[in-house]
Amino acid sequence: MSVSFDNSKPIYLQLMDHFFQKISNGSIRPGQKLPSVRETAVEVGVNPNTVQRTYAEMERKGIVEARRGQGSFVTENEALIKELRAEISEQYVTTFIEYMLNNGFTEAQIIEQVKAALNKSNG
Structure with a gap:
């Protein structure tokens, strides 16, 4: 580990x-x-x-x-694990969005950046 x-x-x-x-x-x-x-x-x-x-x-x-x-x-308890996953996701997405907005990116630019990153990740 x-x-x-x-x-x-x-x-x-x-x-x-x-x-x-x-x-x-x-x-x-x-x-x-x-x-x-x-x-x-x-x-x-x-x-x-x-x-x-x-x-x-x-x-x-x-x-x-x-x-x-x-x-x-x-x-x-699968429901608790599902809830944990949702909390982790919300935490990271919120932090990312706040960071991007604080650095002058618009909502459309953030979405475009996420799409581009996903396209790179998926090959």
Whole structure:
């Protein structure tokens, strides 16, 4: 698991975003067991307390379920995962639009840029 951290926001939130992205794109499937806190801490090079905080926050949001003696598992609730995907999408699209508008792009120019980028991505 390769995660690069920056100073713009707390590491536990960046790690949570990393897990949410993997859950959202299907790399980590519903019902799948997450690596232990210790394994994750060693793998990404952070304090286990930071990973524990990440797991606790994901559990608070309902995306991860802790099972006593077994570990942490991704929820099997497809509606919650669908909601997570929608939140991620809204967050990134809103940030992108605000950035573009603040830099003087019109709505039509933004749409044109998105279409051009999609055409490049699709081959």
